[in-house]
Amino acid sequence: MSSTHIPLFPLSTVLLPGGYLPLRIFEQRYIDMVSECTGSGTCFGVCLINNPESSGQAATHLRVGTTAEIYDFSTLEDGLLGIAARGRQRFIIQKTTMRDNGLLMADIEILAEPAPVDLPEEFSVLAMIVGRFMEQLGNNYPGFKPDDLQDAGWVGYRLTELLPLENNEKQMLLQLEEPLERLQLLLDVLPRFQEPETT
Structure with missing residues (x-):
């Protein structure tokens, strides 16, 4: 430090x-x-x-x-x-x-950042969502590269930033040290933001 x-x-x-x-x-x-x-x-x-x-x-x-x-x-x-x-x-x-x-x-x-971690396959849906955000908001992220979507830390930070989470949730995710733990928590809350299927 x-x-x-x-x-x-x-x-x-x-x-x-x-x-x-x-x-x-x-x-x-x-x-x-x-x-x-x-x-x-x-x-x-x-x-x-x-x-x-x-x-x-x-x-x-x-x-x-x-x-x-x-x-x-x-x-x-x-x-x-x-x-x-x-x-x-x-x-x-x-x-x-x-x-x-x-x-x-x-x-x-x-605070030191953990070493970069490749995005595991089970979190690919999170990378896809961030990719869609980047299609709309890319001008705000001029350094964005498609390879960033394979970086577990980067995907976790972007999803924490862009999902309509409560500030206390975002703060908790900011303070987490492990990128994969952050991704798992984001995956767990994702259903909250998905539209219910109509029958």
Whole structure:
């Protein structure tokens, strides 16, 4: 594991390695963060807000997240700053501090990814579903190659990202270490999203 110090952007979404993250930025602290990251070529960290709807309590965030690299930015029609970022590496937060402008900073440890694993035949239906997603959303994944559909880790991350799962489910799948365990859990929940047969 390697340790680093990055700005933190808690969100009500789970970012996966290789994932696509479009954002509209309007708070000054995050405008400053984008300027800093693009100027230095560094990443920021995305982690899931733990209690966004808790009344009277400050929102907290989970410790495991994903670093995000900004690869495009522009001024949107409404005048706000729009960015497109790509998920890179999973991390765990060791310590947080807050800058005077309210921006959270975190000491993190990068979590090592398991060695690549070929997709076993019993999960081929999952690769087929991801392939269909890529036909529709391929512009958001310019680095996509058909060979990616044979990578168990990549298929698991994309399906976790693109299926309409609850955020707590996506977070659990993000934190799993074993790609095949992630695929098995995704296969188990797949019937939830299949239309019932009509007679």
